Amino acid sequence: MIPITPTDAFPSPFLPPKWVPHPLNRASHRLVNAMLGRALLKPPPEPRTTAAEEVLRVERLSVPGAPEEISFRLRRGEIVGLAGLVGSGRTSLLRALAGADSGAVGRLVVRGRERPWPRSVRSALRSGIALAPEERSQGLVASLSAAANVWLTDMAAVASGPVRRDRLRLRRAAETMGPLDFDVRRLREPAGAFSGGSQQKLVVGKWLHRRPAVLLMDEFVRGIDVGAKAQMLAVVTRLAARGMSIIVVSSELEELVDVADRVLVLARGRLIGELDGAEASVDRILRLVFDVEAAAEKGPAA
Amino acid sequence: MVRTYGVVLAFVLLVAVVAAASPGFATKTNIFNLFSQWAPAGIMAVAMTFVILTGGFDLSIANGFSLCAVTAAAVGRTEAPAVAFLAALGVGCAIGLANGLLVAGVRINPFIATIGTGFILGGITLVATGNVAYTVDNPGFATVGAGRWHGFPYSGMILVACLCAGGLVLARTVYGQAVYAVGGNAEASRLSGIRVGATIGSTYVLSGLSMGVAGSITASQLSSAQANINPDIVFDVITIVVVGGTSLTGGVGSMWRTAIGLGIIATISNAFSLADVNPSYQDIVKGSIIIGALALDATMRRWAGRARPGWATRAPPRRSGRFPIAGDRDP
Numbered sequence: 001m002i003p004i005t006p007t008d009a010f011p012s013p014f015l016p017p018k019w020v021p022h023p024l025n026r027a028s029h030r031l032v033n034a035m036l037g038r039a040l041l042k043p044p045p046e047p048r049t050t051a052a053e054e055v056l057r058v059e060r061l062s063v064p065g066a067p068e069e070i071s072f073r074l075r076r077g078e079i080v081g082l083a084g085l086v087g088s089g090r091t092s093l094l095r096a097l098a099g100a101d102s103g104a105v106g107r108l109v110v111r112g113r114e115r116p117w118p119r120s121v122r123s124a125l126r127s128g129i130a131l132a133p134e135e136r137s138q139g140l141v142a143s144l145s146a147a148a149n150v151w152l153t154d155m156a157a158v159a160s161g162p163v164r165r166d167r168l169r170l171r172r173a174a175e176t177m178g179p180l181d182f183d184v185r186r187l188r189e190p191a192g193a194f195s196g197g198s199q200q201k202l203v204v205g206k207w208l209h210r211r212p213a214v215l216l217m218d219e220f221v222r223g224i225d226v227g228a229k230a231q232m233l234a235v236v237t238r239l240a241a242r243g244m245s246i247i248v249v250s251s252e253l254e255e256l257v258d259v260a261d262r263v264l265v266l267a268r269g270r271l272i273g274e275l276d277g278a279e280a281s282v283d284r285i286l287r288l289v290f291d292v293e294a295a296a297e298k299g300p301a302a
Numbered sequence: 303m304v305r306t307y308g309v310v311l312a313f314v315l316l317v318a319v320v321a322a323a324s325p326g327f328a329t330k331t332n333i334f335n336l337f338s339q340w341a342p343a344g345i346m347a348v349a350m351t352f353v354i355l356t357g358g359f360d361l362s363i364a365n366g367f368s369l370c371a372v373t374a375a376a377v378g379r380t381e382a383p384a385v386a387f388l389a390a391l392g393v394g395c396a397i398g399l400a401n402g403l404l405v406a407g408v409r410i411n412p413f414i415a416t417i418g419t420g421f422i423l424g425g426i427t428l429v430a431t432g433n434v435a436y437t438v439d440n441p442g443f444a445t446v447g448a449g450r451w452h453g454f455p456y457s458g459m460i461l462v463a464c465l466c467a468g469g470l471v472l473a474r475t476v477y478g479q480a481v482y483a484v485g486g487n488a489e490a491s492r493l494s495g496i497r498v499g500a501t502i503g504s505t506y507v508l509s510g511l512s513m514g515v516a517g518s519i520t521a522s523q524l525s526s527a528q529a530n531i532n533p534d535i536v537f538d539v540i541t542i543v544v545v546g547g548t549s550l551t552g553g554v555g556s557m558w559r560t561a562i563g564l565g566i567i568a569t570i571s572n573a574f575s576l577a578d579v580n581p582s583y584q585d586i587v588k589g590s591i592i593i594g595a596l597a598l599d600a601t602m603r604r605w606a607g608r609a610r611p612g613w614a615t616r617a618p619p620r621r622s623g624r625f626p627i628a629g630d631r632d633p
Contacts, residue, residue: 138490143486
């Protein structure tokens, strides 16, 4: 995916003077740099080999409506992508893992400790699993201010007992959102008044201060402009580098493949493949998926 | 600015007009009497603000309030007034818990649930009293309701205290923030780890407690109580909250708006009484006010929605079917 829009070719002078690693594959970015006549973009970091400890293990997860049980693992600092067509069960899986939907059963081991399968969001949070939902309308309370939204996940931390400390909350929100290139001067405005990219940053940012062990990001780059997309991908990479494990879902497979260390491929509710960083490509994912889809089409007809 | 504070202007103009039209309005006695007269409704409006902010409704307050007043009077005949009022509070709390469990636990639509409990409470009160009034002879019982301090009624002080306490809780506490969050978007609040059920249920408990306080005051004011004291009070209370600008869909509003709403309704009511107008005309005017206030609210929200970017670009929310009350609707 070669960016040829003005946003990427002429970055705004107001952007901070640091290079945001752009998630292009290496050939494309060399082409772009050649076209522009200067090294605008740094090559993406080499794929990390994580020999870190296991932080999440899901065994025999049965999501209501899925035909098969799913098992997978996640290591500390690893970014795992969930790829699949719309309707393949990616969001259901994330929601089941985060306690957002009830009815799922399975074995869950977080940080080496066996936990009961989360039956509520609060239960999942106690286990260290947080969800940045698919729809921004589910991730933010539009009528509350951005600062309030950022600290909605931990209101007690910016309060003295039952009493809120709104100035402290504003300061802490600025600390959290500043590194995400969010305009901290606007933190007092209602969250509904921001653009899609800023709202997406809020949806993710509100979990950062709680430092979950596993952050689930559902459609984390949907409906946002290219610049914001690059920033979001940089955020994900940075978080993983600091030790957070992330499961990302995106219908934009190029982004998914570039940011993920490993890709789990889902089709019709089944886990049909696991591709390691080097071998993961949009091509292979689509081939896996369409093999299953074709077989399913032929099946009833045969 | 106009949208936010227009209602204050409306109130000031209203007071000016009424004071000019009826010389008896702007006297200390009349104003203090208004405080005493509207204390029960006002106190229930404080709690109703919490309920409406979470997107709910409590339509059981008329019968709940009667039951609490009857409890206070019944106990007050033999026990000390303090014990009687505590009993009324206890009954109110129980009513609130029942409503809260039905709405937040069983997830019944609050309209239906509270209409239902309202009927049940009305029946209980009739059965308990045999449709006869309980009177209290103890003069100490009447102090709270009828007593005054330099002319200002104790019941008015309780009203002001409740308004201030309620306002502080909404504006300054974590609980208040949870109320606004749940009312603004219940699903997003749930996904953020807020206890949505407890928040919604607790507002009904507050409403129940307010029934206890209001019932105690009324029983004390009249030194008696009976079933069906004021069946229309529920509409007065909801009008008070809504006229002030608190949105019925939840998530938007404040306690000062309820205070202004109380002032507006009390002033209009008083204007009619002073002018000696047929009470039926009051009902026509009250109904028109409710419709007018809601129409204005809806129109202003539409204008605000058109002007601001970002609202229109939200994807339709995915419903998990968990909390049908309030939540992810356009304000």
